Amino acid sequence: MAFTPRFVKDKTVAIVGCPFSGGQAKLGVDKGPIHLVEAGLVDQLKELGWNVQFDGHHQFEEIAAADDPPIGKLLNPRLVSKVCESVAKVVGGHAKSGELPLTLGGDHSLAMGTISGTLEAHPDACVVWVDAHADINTYETTDSGNIHGMPVSFLIGIGKKIPEFAWVKPLLKTNRIVYIGLRDVDSGEKRILRENNIKAFSMHEVDKYGIGKVVEMALDHVNPNRDLPIHLSFDVDALDPSVAPSTGTPVRGGLSFREGHYICEAVWETGLLSALDIMEVNPSLADGDGVEQTVAVGCSLARSALGETLL
Ligand SMILES: NC(=[NH2+])NCCC[C@H](N)C(=O)O
Ligand SMILES: [Mn+2]
Numbered sequence: 001m002a003f004t005p006r007f008v009k010d011k012t013v014a015i016v017g018c019p020f021s022g023g024q025a026k027l028g029v030d031k032g033p034i035h036l037v038e039a040g041l042v043d044q045l046k047e048l049g050w051n052v053q054f055d056g057h058h059q060f061e062e063i064a065a066a067d068d069p070p071i072g073k074l075l076n077p078r079l080v081s082k083v084c085e086s087v088a089k090v091v092g093g094h095a096k097s098g099e100l101p102l103t104l105g106g107d108h109s110l111a112m113g114t115i116s117g118t119l120e121a122h123p124d125a126c127v128v129w130v131d132a133h134a135d136i137n138t139y140e141t142t143d144s145g146n147i148h149g150m151p152v153s154f155l156i157g158i159g160k161k162i163p164e165f166a167w168v169k170p171l172l173k174t175n176r177i178v179y180i181g182l183r184d185v186d187s188g189e190k191r192i193l194r195e196n197n198i199k200a201f202s203m204h205e206v207d208k209y210g211i212g213k214v215v216e217m218a219l220d221h222v223n224p225n226r227d228l229p230i231h232l233s234f235d236v237d238a239l240d241p242s243v244a245p246s247t248g249t250p251v252r253g254g255l256s257f258r259e260g261h262y263i264c265e266a267v268w269e270t271g272l273l274s275a276l277d278i279m280e281v282n283p284s285l286a287d288g289d290g291v292e293q294t295v296a297v298g299c300s301l302a303r304s305a306l307g308e309t310l311l
């Protein structure tokens with residue numbers, strides 16, 4: 001289908017490369033965006049008819065806080081906060097000018113920035129969060145202290161208020177986010193999802209209803225009239241590790257290659273996509289083939305969400 005989504009002008013996609021790993025402990029996830037671009041993503045999107053804006057990856061070095069001791073259990077808190085704040089400005093700027101921001105991670109803490117940016121530009125946007133994890137731990141519930149397991153709690157405004165993160169406005173309403181693919185949710189997170197009535201389709205529902213029905217139910221929940229902008233935040237660990245092995249927190253029993261792509265295709269078909277994140281590609285994990293395979297799958301998910309069809 002050769003159309004442009006409703007909230008995008010001149011079929012322009014702005015690639016926001018975010019070589020950042022501070023939201024978790026494994027080295028290498030900062031190399032994800034570089035590999036995705038080197039695999040030819042820019043030309044692939046041009047081939048699909050997009051005007052592609054890409055002026056190099058973001059440099060976060062100058063942001064590095066000299067002294068960044070943990071706050072409670074939270075690791076690298078000042079660094080993550082400052083990086084996400086700058087990402088929010090960049091993503092929000094693109095969205096306001098009618099470009100579709102495609103953020104390449106980097107770890108999923110970045111979504112605190114990307115979704116903040118989306119909501120500045122489109123206050124009524126909804127979020128489809130595709131992940132093995134709920135990433136909704138709070139100051140009180142996090143066990144690992146890794147902020148990539150926490151961005152959603154900041155966006156909806158739960159948990160202890162941390163002054164270092166004061167810029168994050170709790171703009172995301174709990175009925176405007178839906179999860180697909182969950183299978184490794186901490187017990188504190190399960191309670192948060194329940195108490196806040198947050199809709200989630202785990203792998204159990206994918207097995208039970210099939211991916212077609214699950215995506216339809218997910219969109220019915222966050223976007224009942226199919227008129228709101230959609231921010232699709234895709235953590236590649238939603239896919240089964242046999243499909244995307246190069247990622248920091250793989251969990252077996254994940255989405256198949258087709259199920260992952262189907263989600264992207266179905267979101268594209270709504271004509272409402274307004275921002276896309278491809279997160280947690282870590283080219284230093286897994287060996288030879290696995291790395292190439294994961295990078296290729298990251299690119300093809302992006303293409304599917306941006307209009308590539310099978311026929
Ligand atoms: N974006 C991710 N891969 N998140 C994994 C989070 C794992 C775990 N729930 C934690 O909070 O540490
Ligand atoms: Mn995950």
Ligand SMILES: [Mn+2]
Binds near residue numbers: 131135148235
């Ligand atoms: Mn995640």
